[in-house]
Amino acid sequence: MSNQNIYDNETFFEGYKTLRAAETNYNDLLEQPAMAKMLPDLTEKSVLDLGCGYGHNCIDFVHRGVKRVVGVDISEKMLEVAKTESAHEKTEYVNMSMTDIAKLGETFDFIYSSLAFHYIKDFDAFAKEMYSVLNVGGQLLFSQEHPIITATIDGNGHFNKNLKGKRVSYTFSNYNEPGERKVHWYVDGVIKYHRTFSNVINALAKAGFVIEEVCEPTPEDWAVEKLPTIVKEYIKPNFLIVKARKV
Numbered sequence: 689m690s691n692q693n694i695y696d697n698e699t700f701f702e703g704y705k706t707l708r709a710a711e712t713n714y715n716d717l718l719e720q721p722a723m724a725k726m727l728p729d730l731t732e733k734s735v736l737d738l739g740c741g742y743g744h745n746c747i748d749f750v751h752r753g754v755k756r757v758v759g760v761d762i763s764e765k766m767l768e769v770a771k772t773e774s775a776h777e778k779t780e781y782v783n784m785s786m787t788d789i790a791k792l793g794e795t796f797d798f799i800y801s802s803l804a805f806h807y808i809k810d811f812d813a814f815a816k817e818m819y820s821v822l823n824v825g826g827q828l829l830f831s832q833e834h835p836i837i838t839a840t841i842d843g844n845g846h847f848n849k850n851l852k853g854k855r856v857s858y859t860f861s862n863y864n865e866p867g868e869r870k871v872h873w874y875v876d877g878v879i880k881y882h883r884t885f886s887n888v889i890n891a892l893a894k895a896g897f898v899i900e901e902v903c904e905p906t907p908e909d910w911a912v913e914k915l916p917t918i919v920k921e922y923i924k925p926n927f928l929i930v931k932a933r934k935v
């Protein structure tokens with residue numbers, strides 16, 4: 689089955705744009721700060737950003753001194769934004785599925801991906817593809833929706849509240865049933881793939897990667913000040929971040 693391109697759906701695209709423009713989105717409060725802390729030195733590195741979206745990370749990498757950054761995305765609409773908002777002589781944007789990265793005919797020092805790998809069906813095969821386009825000594829840093837989030841078949845995991853209305857626990861199910869999840873997110877039928885924590889780590893290990901760091905981010909004080917309800921991240925994590933190396 690070919691990869692779904694939901695970000696080119698007009699309703700989805702507009703919904704996602706509104707989410708990212710909001711001052712209190714989880715990307716800016718939680719996921720991006722954690723990813724930034726795990727970035728290696730990028731001076732003079734060649735970088736591949738998979739599912740680069742608006743290209744905001746690509747332009748950040750330029751400011752961090754990269755030699756060149758290639759942003760790949762399946763969505764034409766996301767790349768239209770990237771080409772206007774995140775254009776630079778050191779950036780190149782390629783409209784294709786990240787599962788086709790071998791077609792780039794190039795190898796890289798660093799592969800980065802923010803919140804896109806849960807759209808990939810066969811992560812075992814994809815981990816091998818990434819390994820083959822990474823230079824020896826190169827690193828992979830990616831975030832994805834946490835397996836606790838992707839687990840429940842209909843996407844409807846939920847918080848449970850005590851009698852005072854305070855969130856105290858989280859219910860999810862189907863954890864040990866990896867595979868497709870069809871959820872409603874702005875539109876019906878958004879396809880994501882659930883993998884257990886061990887599925888993710890084993891796919892990387894079997895491809896040859898050495899895992900260097902794993903993070904399930906919790907909010908810092910400044911983020912809690914901006915959005916007090918984000919303390920619910922202490923009940924269950926939203927994101928899984930992994931840093932790995934080709935040795």
Ligand SMILES: C[S@@+](CC[C@H](N)C(=O)[O-])C[C@H]1O[C@@H](n2cnc3c(N)ncnc32)[C@H](O)[C@@H]1O
Nearest residue numbers: 691695739740741761762763785786802804807
């Ligand atoms: C949640 S957005 C994240 C965008 C960007 N990484 C960021 O952090 O702002 C996920 C992105 O992954 C892209 N995507 C999903 N499936 C893809 C695939 N098979 N190949 C390339 N890009 C894909 C989407 O089009 C979208 O731009």
